[in-house]
Amino acid sequence: MSLSSKLDDFHRQTTENRWLWLFSIFCRIILAVGFIPPGIMKIMGERFTVLSVNHPMGNYLEALHHTGYYYTMIGVMQVVAGVLLLIPRTVILGAFIYFPIILNICILSLAVRFEGSRITSPLMVLANLYLICWYYPAWKSILPFNRPARQSLRAKWRELHPQFPFKFFSGVALAFTAVILFAVFGNELVPRNTLKECRTQCDESDNPAACYTFCDCIHKEGQPLNKCLETYNNASGK
Known part of the structure; x- marks a missing residue:
C-alpha cells in the first residue's frame, strides 16, 4: 500500500x-x-x-x-x-x-x-x-507523493502555444513601472537609513527646515514615524 x-x-x-x-x-x-x-x-x-x-x-x-x-x-x-x-x-x-x-x-x-x-x-x-x-x-x-491520477496540469513544451502574449507582458511592464514610481515618488518624505541620507532629500523639499526637523526627530530623538510626520506637517503649515 x-x-x-x-x-x-x-x-x-x-x-x-x-x-x-x-x-x-x-x-x-x-x-x-x-x-x-x-x-x-x-x-x-x-x-x-x-x-x-x-x-x-x-x-x-x-x-x-x-x-x-x-x-x-x-x-x-x-x-x-x-x-x-x-x-x-x-x-x-x-x-x-x-x-x-x-x-x-x-x-x-x-x-x-x-x-x-x-x-x-x-x-x-x-x-x-x-x-x-x-x-x-x-x-x-x-503533496509530491499524492498527485491525482488525471491529465497533467501542465502541457508539454511542444504543445504550448507559440503566440507572444503582448497584453499580458504589457500589464507586467505597467505593474513594474507603477511600483517603481510609487517607491520613488509615492511619499514626500522617507526616513532613509541614516541621518545623512535622510537630509539629502531636504534641499528639494518645500520646507527644508521642517525636513531637517523631521530627520532629527527620527534619527536623533528616536520618535515614531507618525509623530515625526506630524511635526513636519505642523512646521510646514499643512
Missing part, C-alpha cells in the same frame, strides 16, 4: 470518530476567539498590551503599534482568518491564512520568553495543525 493510500485510510478512520469531529469544531471556535478580538483592537488602532517598553515583548509591540497601516493589516488578516474558520465552506482557507500568523506569534513568544503567550501560542499552533490535517483531502493533491 502506498503512503498516499495509508494517509487516506488513516484520515478516513479519524474523521469517522464523533469526538474528534466535535474537537475540530472546538478548535475552530477557540482559534477564532483567539484572533478576532485582538484583530479588532489592531484595526481600531489600539494597543493590546500594558507591558513596559523595557520588556522585550513590550518593546516589540510598541514598535509594531507605530508601523501604521501594517499594524492595521495584521488585525485585518487576524479577523479574516478567524471569521473564515467559523464558516464551514471556508474553514480550510482560514486555517491556511491563520497558520503563518500564529506560527510567527509562537516563535516570537518563545524567543523573548513572554509568559503571556508562551503556553497559549504553541497550543494554538497545534490546534491549527489539527484543522489542517482534518481537512487533508482538500489540499492533499499539492
